[in-house]
Amino acid sequence: MMTFTILVVLIAMLLTGIPIFAGLALTSLAITILSEGSISSVADTVFAKLDNGLLTAIPMFAFMAHVMIRSKVVDDLYDAANAMVGHLKGGLGVATVLACTIFAAISGSSVATALTIGSSAIPQMKRFGYRPSDTYGVIAAGGTLGILIPPSGPLILYAIVSETSIGALFIAGLIPGIMMALLFAIYCMAQGYLRKEIEDIDWIGWKSCLGAMRKSFWSLIMPPLVLGGIYLGVFTASEAAAIGSIYALFVGSVVYKNFGIRDLAITAYDTVRTTSMLFMILAAAAMFGHAVTIIRLPIQLMESVTSMGLGPMQFILMIMLVIFILGMFLETIAIILITTPIILPALMAFDVNLVWYGILLMINLELALITPPVGMNLFVIKGIAKAPLADVIRGAMPYVILMLIGLVLVLIFEPLALWLPRLAGFGN
Numbered sequence: 167m168m169t170f171t172i173l174v175v176l177i178a179m180l181l182t183g184i185p186i187f188a189g190l191a192l193t194s195l196a197i198t199i200l201s202e203g204s205i206s207s208v209a210d211t212v213f214a215k216l217d218n219g220l221l222t223a224i225p226m227f228a229f230m231a232h233v234m235i236r237s238k239v240v241d242d243l244y245d246a247a248n249a250m251v252g253h254l255k256g257g258l259g260v261a262t263v264l265a266c267t268i269f270a271a272i273s274g275s276s277v278a279t280a281l282t283i284g285s286s287a288i289p290q291m292k293r294f295g296y297r298p299s300d301t302y303g304v305i306a307a308g309g310t311l312g313i314l315i316p317p318s319g320p321l322i323l324y325a326i327v328s329e330t331s332i333g334a335l336f337i338a339g340l341i342p343g344i345m346m347a348l349l350f351a352i353y354c355m356a357q358g359y360l361r362k363e364i365e366d367i368d369w370i371g372w373k374s375c376l377g378a379m380r381k382s383f384w385s386l387i388m389p390p391l392v393l394g395g396i397y398l399g400v401f402t403a404s405e406a407a408a409i410g411s412i413y414a415l416f417v418g419s420v421v422y423k424n425f426g427i428r429d430l431a432i433t434a435y436d437t438v439r440t441t442s443m444l445f446m447i448l449a450a451a452a453m454f455g456h457a458v459t460i461i462r463l464p465i466q467l468m469e470s471v472t473s474m475g476l477g478p479m480q481f482i483l484m485i486m487l488v489i490f491i492l493g494m495f496l497e498t499i500a501i502i503l504i505t506t507p508i509i510l511p512a513l514m515a516f517d518v519n520l521v522w523y524g525i526l527l528m529i530n531l532e533l534a535l536i537t538p539p540v541g542m543n544l545f546v547i548k549g550i551a552k553a554p555l556a557d558v559i560r561g562a563m564p565y566v567i568l569m570l571i572g573l574v575l576v577l578i579f580e581p582l583a584l585w586l587p588r589l590a591g592f593g594n
Contacts, residue, residue, distance in 0.1 A: 176504060187443075190450035190503060197457035208453055215326075215452030216445065219404065223332060225441040226407030227317045230414045231273040232433045232440075234385065235282060237418035237425050242382040243268055244286045249378035253369040256358020258294055259304045260351045262287045266308030267315060267347045271389035274317040276498075276535055280309025280543045284550050295363045302553060303561025306543040307350055307568070310532035313498065315343035316393060317407070320498050320531060321524065323444070327451055327506045330520045332403040333396045334592035338521050338583045339528065340393070342576050346529070349568045384417045397590050447499060455507035478516040482523070485509055486530055486573070493534025497542065501531060521592070522576075525583040529573045536562040536569075 179189040198205050247264040251257045262283060270279045284305040291301040313320050316336035325332040358364055379386075392410045395401045401409065418425030476484065485505070492501050513523055535543040538559050547558050576582050 187446040187450040190447070190454045194450065194453035194457040197461060198453075201457075201460045207456065211456040212449045212452050216449060218326065221326065221445070221448075223404040223407045224319075224322055224444055225437055226404065226411050227274055227319070227322065228440045229433065229437040230407065230410040231275060231278065232436045233411070233414035233418050233425065234272050234388070235278060236429050236433055237414070237422050239272070239382070239385040239417070239422070241286060242378075243385055244283065246378045246382035246386070248290070249375040253366075254355060254358070256354040256356070256364065258287070258291050258296065259300070259354030259357060262291065262304050263308045263347055263350045263354060266305070266311055267343070268386065268389070270312035270315040270343075271317075272385065274312060274319050276309050276312035276532075277542055277546055279312040280305055280546045281550060283308065284547055288551050295361070297361065297363075298551075298553060299557045299561035300357060300361070301561065302547045302551060302558040303563070303565055304350065304354060306536050306547045306558060306562045307565030309543045309546070310535045310569075311343055311347060313532050313535070314339045314346065314525070314528045316340070317410070318528070319444075320502060321528060323448070323499060324502050324506065324524050324527060326448065327455070327502065328510055328520050328524065330524060331592055333590075334521045334587040335524050336393060336403065337397055337586045337590050337592070338525050340586055341582050342525050342529065342572065345575070345582065346532070346569065346572045349572060350565065353564060353568060384421045388413060388417075399591070447503060451503040451507065454503065458507055478518055481512065481516060482518065482526070482577070486526065486577075489527065489530045490533060493530065494537050496534070498531040498534055501534065502527070519580070519584060521587055522580055522583045526573065526576055529569060529576060533566060533569050536566060
C-alpha cells in the first residue's frame with residue numbers, strides 16, 4: 167500500500183509539469199523528514215552518488231553528440247542510406263531506419279534522432295508516395311533506437327543508478343538494437359509491396375553509391391571507434407567518450423569545415439545545460455533511493471512478492487507491465503529513476519542479471535516514446551511535420567507491436583542481450 171501511495175503522489179506531482187528532479191527531491195525530503203525527523207543524511211547520500219568517475223562519461227558523450235549534430239552529418243548519412251537501399255521495395259522507409267540506426271549510435275538521443283532524421287526523411291518519403299501516417303510512424307519508431315543503441319543516455323543513467331557496468335550495457339544493446347532495426351526494415355519492405363501508390367526508385371549505380379558512402383565515411387566510423395575500443399578493452403567507457411569527443415571535433419572542424427569557435431561555444435553551453443540537468447536528476451534519484459531504503463520499501467516489496475509466490479520470470483513480467491503503463495504518462499528518465507531503486511533489491515534477490523534487465527527496460531522505454539498520451543517522439547514528429555497528432559499515432563501503432571515482439575524475444579532468449587558482453591569478458 168505504501169509503494170502504491172508513494173508512486174501515486176510522485177506521478178501526480180510529475181503530471182503537474184514540475185521538473186523530474188524537483189518531484190523526486192520533494193518526495194524524498196518529505197519521506198526522510200517524516201521517517202528521521204531531519205534531512206542531515208541527505209548531503210552525504212548525494213555526495214556519495216555523485217562522487218563517481220563513471221559520471222565523466224555523461225558530459226563527454228553529450229558533447230560528442232552535440233558536435234556531430236551541429237556539424238550536420240545527418241544529410242550525408244541519409245544520402246548514403248538511401249543510396250544503399252532506396253531502390254528496394256519500401257526502400258525509403260528502410261533507408262530511414264538505417265539512417266536512424268547509425269545516427270542513434272552517434273547521438274545517443276532518441277529525440278535528437280527523430281528530429282534530425284525526420285527533417286530530411288519526411289519530405290522525401292512524401293514525394294515518393296508514402297502515406298503521411300506511414301512516414302511519421304517509421305521516423306517516430308526509428309528515433310527510439312537512440313535509447314537502445316549505444317552510446318545511450320538512458321543506458322548510462324541506468325548503469326549509474328543500478329551500479330552496473332556501462333561497457334557491458336553498451337555492448338548488450340547492440341544485438342537487440344540491430345534486431346529492432348531489422349524488424350522495422352522488414353515491416354517497411356512489406357509496406358512497399360502492399361502500398362501500390364509508393365513509387366519505385368531507380369538504382370543509382372555502384373559509382374554513385376560508393377560516392378555517397380565516401381562522403382559519409384567519417385561519420386560512419388564513429389560508432390566502431392567508440393564501441394570497438396570498449397569491446398576490445400583498449401579503453402573504458404569514460405575514455406571512449408573523451409576519444410569520441412576529440413574525433414567529433416576533428417570531423418566537424420577539419421573534415422566538414424563547418425564547426426568554428428562560435429559553434430564550440432554554443433556546443434559547450436548546450437553540453438553544460440544537458441549535463442547539469444542530468445546531474446540534478448541523479449542527485450534527486452540518490453535522495454529517492456535513500457528515502458525508500460529508510461522506510462524499508464524494497465524489503466516490503468520483496469516480502470510482498472514472496473508472499474504472492476511469484477518466480478523471477480513472473481516478477482519480471484509484472485514489472486514490464488507496470489513500466490509499460492508508466493510509459494504512457496512519464497518520461498523515460500523519470501521511469502528509470504522511480505522504478506530502479508525500488509525493485510533493484512528484488513532483482514538481486516531473484517538473481518536476475520542486471521544487464522539483461524537493463525536491455526528489457528530500454529526496449530520498454532522505447533515503447534514509452536511512441537505510446538500516447540505522453541510519447542515524446544510523437545510530439546517531435548507532430549512538430550516538425552505540422553501534422554495532426556492522430557496521424558502520427560496511427561502510423562506509430564504497428565511499431566508498438568513490433569517492439570512488443572522484440573521485448574518478448576529478448577525476454578525468452580536471454581543470450582540476445584548477454585552473448586556479446588560475455589564474449590567481451592564482462593562476466594555472467
